[in-house]
Amino acid sequence: xxxxxxxxxxxxxxxxxxxxxxxxxxxxxxxxxxxxxxxxxxxxxxxxxxxxxxxxxxxxxxxxxxxxxxxxxxxxxxxxxxxxxxxxxxxxxxxxxxxxxxxxxxxxxxxxxxxxxxxxxxxxxxxxxxxxxxxxxxxxxxxxxxxxxxxxxxxxxxxxxxxxxxxxxxxxxxxxxxxxxxxxxxxxxxxxxxxxxxxxxxxxxxxxxxxxxxxxxxxxxxxxxxxxxxxxxxxxxxxxxxxxxxxxxxxxxxxxxxxxxxxxxxxxxxxxxxxxxxxxxxxxxxxxxxxxxxxxxxxxxxxxxxxxxxxxxxxxxxxxxxxxxxxxxxxxxxxxxxxxxxxxxxxxxxxxxxxxxxxxxxxxxxxxxxxxxxxxxxxxxxxxxxxxxxxxxxxxxxxxxxxxxxxxxxxxxxxxxxxxxxxxxxxxxxxxxxxx
Numbered sequence: 001x002x003x004x005x006x007x008x009x010x011x012x013x014x015x016x017x018x019x020x021x022x023x024x025x026x027x028x029x030x031x032x033x034x035x036x037x038x039x040x041x042x043x044x045x046x047x048x049x050x051x052x053x054x055x056x057x058x059x060x061x062x063x064x065x066x067x068x069x070x071x072x073x074x075x076x077x078x079x080x081x082x083x084x085x086x087x088x089x090x091x092x093x094x095x096x097x098x099x100x101x102x103x104x105x106x107x108x109x110x111x112x113x114x115x116x117x118x119x120x121x122x123x124x125x126x127x128x129x130x131x132x133x134x135x136x137x138x139x140x141x142x143x144x145x146x147x148x149x150x151x152x153x154x155x156x157x158x159x160x161x162x163x164x165x166x167x168x169x170x171x172x173x174x175x176x177x178x179x180x181x182x183x184x185x186x187x188x189x190x191x192x193x194x195x196x197x198x199x200x201x202x203x204x205x206x207x208x209x210x211x212x213x214x215x216x217x218x219x220x221x222x223x224x225x226x227x228x229x230x231x232x233x234x235x236x237x238x239x240x241x242x243x244x245x246x247x248x249x250x251x252x253x254x255x256x257x258x259x260x261x262x263x264x265x266x267x268x269x270x271x272x273x274x275x276x277x278x279x280x281x282x283x284x285x286x287x288x289x290x291x292x293x294x295x296x297x298x299x300x301x302x303x304x305x306x307x308x309x310x311x312x313x314x315x316x317x318x319x320x321x322x323x324x325x326x327x328x329x330x331x332x333x334x335x336x337x338x339x340x341x342x343x344x345x346x347x348x349x350x351x352x353x354x355x356x357x358x359x360x361x362x363x364x365x366x367x368x369x370x371x372x373x374x375x376x377x378x379x380x381x382x383x384x385x386x387x388x389x390x391x392x393x394x395x396x397x398x399x400x401x402x403x404x405x406x407x408x409x410x411x412x413x414x415x416x417x418x419x420x421x422x423x424x425x426x427x428x429x430x431x432x433x434x435x436x
Contacts, residue, residue: 002290002304003273003311005283010321014328017274017312021329024241024270024310025378035195035224042199047207053196058134059171062191066171067207069178069189077178085176090183092368093147099370100155103389107398115402124157124393125234127209129201130186131216132165132177134193141174142217144367148374148387149215149236150184156392161186162211164201166193194218198225202233213392215374236387240378241270241310244362245331245351247322248277251339252358257282258289260335260361265306266299272310274331276322283313323347330381333362352381406432 041049047064055062109119130149133142153161163186165177181189204210215236226235244264261273277283294300316322330350341356348354352375353365366373374387410429417425
């Protein structure tokens with residue numbers, strides 16, 4: 001059997017499944033100590049530290065002159081890929097841009113009859129850094145990561161957007177990463193990765209000016225660096241392993257359900273893939289399909305490990321209990337593979353993204369449709385949201401009080417200040433009452 005099976009009757013049976021998912025939390029103790037040393041080294045030695053780390057782990061012949069990718073090399077990356085591939089990337093970028101344009105918030109203010117004006121100013125950060133994992137030595141370029149991270153920043157109006165990615169052994173970046181940068185209009189790209197790249201973006205070096213917000217996925221060292229630098233920079237989120245949960249009824253195709261589970265299981269041995277169904281026979285068919293399809297996958301060892309440790313086929317008595325379990329685990333990706341998904345979507349309380357019906361598998365959102373694929377994991381969808389335009393903006397309160405406002409409310413404000421034993425606060429208001 002490729003993954004464990006469970007039967008649940010109600011919330012009293014959810015514990016083992018939630019415990020299985022929670023066990024994926026990576027122990028970051030050793031990583032934290034190593035990353036702290038890396039951050040301190042980059043802060044002290046700047047580009048010299050970046051060159052040392054990169055030559056040790058990525059490209060032995062690396063030097064400071066290799067850090068920044070020349071504009072001509074970015075253009076050459078786009079020119080080197082097939083036109084059909086460039087067209088697909090450009091179309092996906094257009095879809096992502098259109099979706100995020102609908103998220104953009106405007107500044108607002110509300111006047112009162114007494115002349116007081118209250119409002120909110122929405123402004124983008126000055127600079128954002130996008131981390132793009134190299135993936136298998138640069139041979140599996142995460143094109144979609146660059147699109148999903150950079151485009152919302154552009155829609156937000158961020159004037160400076162930087163992309164960083166670890167170089168391949170020959171010092172180059174995969175041309176598809178450069179092509180995506182060119183299609184997005186990103187001109188500032190650096191060949192640097194791991195925790196030292198995050199440190200450079202946060203602290204700045206001679207070659208790389210610091211940024212305000214850093215986004216993008218990465219390994220435990222990248223994630224730990226982002227966690228340790230919260231407060232120095234803003235980040236998107238602390239992301240854990242990928243996950244998918246599917247709620248199916250008898251109308252779902254077992255072959256498709258298995259394929260959707262494997263679409264996440266192939267990511268990482270720590271990924272989770274769970275299928276809930278009201279049909280026990282269907283779950284047996286999904287199990288057979290998982291075995292058949294696993295044997296045909298290039299990344300079958302990774303997928304098999306993921307399914308064996310963190311996969312599950314879960315029998316539920318009805319869709320109501322299935323939805324209760326979904327909300328309890330708050331999955332990153334949630335597929336509603338039922339005959340009438342719209343009848344259930346109103347019951348979704350906790351999920352990073354919802355995929356509706358039999359013809360909307362998770363990769364539709366991962367790559368092309370437009371919504372962001374940077375989503376909360378490990379149950380954090382209970383309180384977190386997808387990366388969005390808001391990730392790259394700040395909201396500043398606007399208060400314009402007329403003289404009449406102080407006259408009418410100054411004594412109450414002073415009283416509240418004195419209740420907190422803050423006399424200077426009270427006097428700041430009262431000195432204006434004398435002139436009113």
